[in-house]
Ligand SMILES: Nc1nc2c(c(=O)[nH]1)N[C@H]1C(S)=C(S)[C@@H](COP(=O)(O)O)O[C@H]1N2
């Protein structure tokens with residue numbers, strides 16, 4: 001053996017050990033990244049570390065704390081890192097000589113990691129996923145690298161430069177994946193964790209005079225009907241964001257500026273010093289088709305916008321409240337609507353809970369009677385007082401109307417479309433809404449026959465939807481049911497079918513059913 005061959009062999013051995021280390025790095029990077037998204041405490045690293053802490057004998061823990069003090073966790077991770085690095089290097093060397101023993105060592109670590117993750121106190125079924133995916137990526141890396149960590153047949157004539165270059169290139173990629181995975185994962189994890197912690201500690205403001213309780217009187221008690229209050233997790237969600245904004249209550253500010261006497265900026269603590277109100281309000285999306293489900297009813301807790309605007313003082317001539325979200329979305333609301341006495345809110349809670357992240361945590365607007373896109377800005381950060389002839393909002397710039405009150409509408413929920421029913425008594429039921437005016441009556445017609453009055457559930461307020469039902473003495477055959485409503489001022493729902501663009505759909509809901 002020549003000296004050149006000998007040093008070359010040593011180099012390739014180092015490359016194999018490095019393959020193992022890089023594969024461990026990729027395992028960690030992928031694990032941390034996946035954990036940040038699916039289960040924050042379940043990266044292989046944290047899970048194994050946590051398990052070691054929890055399962056190490058009392059004496060060992062005391063020794064660690066005595067020796068390392070508050071650096072005991074750092075010491076643990078350094079120790080773990082050294083052991084894992086050693087095992088990984090061994091795996092790299094072994095994999096080249098005795099395939100697939102190195103991979104099996106990784107898989108063994110995967111099993112230990114997954115068990116550790118699944119037995120943590122906060123474990124869910126997702127907890128094993130980061131370790132499993134991390135180890136899978138690690139084994140792939142190990143195989144790709146070790147299979148290149150030797151000179152190839154062609155190299156014997158020409159030297160080993162070619163294969164060495166290929167190896168170094170691939171090792172570089174693995175290194176980047178490892179570092180980028182850990183960095184991105186930690187960044188994301190921190191962001192999500194602080195938000196989760198913030199939500200967990202969120203204080204729903206107490207309300208001096210709560211809104212009237214919601215009783216059974218507001219429901220018709222027909223099976224399969226949507227409940228009067230829409231639970232948060234069933235509430236429709238509409239917005240333009242791809243990644244839900246992450247704003248903690250500490251970070252949140254509401255800047256009120258523009259045509260005001262004095263610009264103000266409110267913190268959450270400023271809000272807590274004010275008196276809160278709660279109101280039940282039915283929110284509706286302009287994209288809701290007749291009979292659609294982009295409508296929901298919740299109890300919102302928050303602060304009256306009129307009070308907040310009065311603190312800033314409005315300049316004469318202003319007619320628009322342009323609200324802006326941290327993600328850049330804007331909505332234009334007529335100032336006249338906010339100031340006319342309706343319960344326009346800066347809402348911070350929904351059905352007694354902090355706003356869910358997708359519904360605008362930590363604060364959003366809710367204005368009764370106006371479609372969401374011109375009023376209900378989520379993750380709200382700015383209220384600019386301006387004029388309709390000077391400014392325009394997100395959807396107005398995309399072809400929707402600048403001003404958009406909710407159109408009075410009604411829908412059938414029971415029976416289902418194309419249902420097969422038994423002849424005789426059939427209950428037809430649904431909801432109707434006319435925010436700001438209130439529902440006066442609901443009528444049902446069968447096969448375009450005479451309109452018949454439905455029975456209404458009690459009215460909670462003019463800003464909430466109202467349930468109705470009608471008993472139908474059905475006869476065999478195919479029938480079409482239709483519904484229409486009238487508001488308290490005698491204004492009837494528009495019969496003509498019009499699309500949602502530019503300011504909300506019109507028409508009547510019709511349902512075909514088969515009676516046997
Ligand atoms: N920041 C932001 N707020 C927004 C939107 C949006 O795209 N971005 N969409 C609006 C629209 S069109 C509607 S209908 C309501 C829906 O509110 P929800 O998702 O809580 O039901 O939010 C409004 N607020």
Ligand SMILES: [Mo]
Pocket residue numbers: 238284285286287371372373
């Ligand atoms: Mo909407």
